[in-house]
Amino acid sequence: MLMSAKDMKVLLTGGAGFIGSHVADAFLKAGHEVVVLDNLSSGNRENLPAQARLYLLDLGARELGEVFAAERPDVVDHHAAQISVTASARDPQADARTNVLGMLNLLEACRRFPVKKLIFASTGGAIYGDTDRLPTPEDHPPLPCPPTASTSGWESSTCATTPTSTG
Ligand SMILES: NC(=O)c1ccc[n+]([C@@H]2O[C@H](COP(=O)([O-])OP(=O)(O)OC[C@H]3O[C@@H](n4cnc5c(N)ncnc54)[C@H](O)[C@@H]3O)[C@@H](O)[C@H]2O)c1
Numbered sequence: 001m002l003m004s005a006k007d008m009k010v011l012l013t014g015g016a017g018f019i020g021s022h023v024a025d026a027f028l029k030a031g032h033e034v035v036v037l038d039n040l041s042s043g044n045r046e047n048l049p050a051q052a053r054l055y056l057l058d059l060g061a062r063e064l065g066e067v068f069a070a071e072r073p074d075v076v077d078h079h080a081a082q083i084s085v086t087a088s089a090r091d092p093q094a095d096a097r098t099n100v101l102g103m104l105n106l107l108e109a110c111r112r113f114p115v116k117k118l119i120f121a122s123t124g125g126a127i128y129g130d131t132d133r134l135p136t137p138e139d140h141p142p143l144p145c146p147p148t149a150s151t152s153g154w155e156s157s158t159c160a161t162t163p164t165s166t167g
Helices: 018-029 064-071 085-090 092-112 147-161
Strands: 009-013 033-038 053-056 075-078 117-120
Touching (some): 009 018, 009 064, 018 033, 018 075, 085 092, 117 147
Parallel strands (some): 009 033, 009 075
């Protein structure tokens, strides 16, 4: 079980954000080492627990490979994302730069420096859209409306079909 194994190094993207910062606390509490990658576009440095080291870097940066080479994480937990529905409608390309190209950059780093596990928390409501089926099951047909819903859905399926380890 992931949470009972000690001494794992976790590279947490978006660790300065709402969900990522709580996940960082939980990993540390469970005895793991946490390295955060975040560009602080919506996150806040003050959210970070003191024990978590921060790489202030964009997900799409070429230097991402250098972070992997230096840290060699066991686990990548991916929470860095552009989550604003209105921002995605205003600037779909900026949304895709993080949620599509940034994600691909991360997957490429996971391929070059194999990790044991890649964790991705997808979104739910934006992908399934307005539906009468509540709670909405995972096999419900997606009805993504704003661009960020489409890119989130794409991230989920890409994660599910991309091997993260060559071992
Ligand atoms: N908040 C929710 O209710 C909810 C629900 C389900 C799923 N999710 C998913 O969880 C993940 C995190 O959501 P959140 O609510 O914590 O969002 P958030 O905006 O609070 O956190 C996202 C973090 O990613 C960072 N970031 C954004 N773009 C980046 C980039 N290009 N490079 C590096 N860092 C970048 C931000 O600075 C921020 O710290 C997203 O994938 C979101 O879709 C959120």
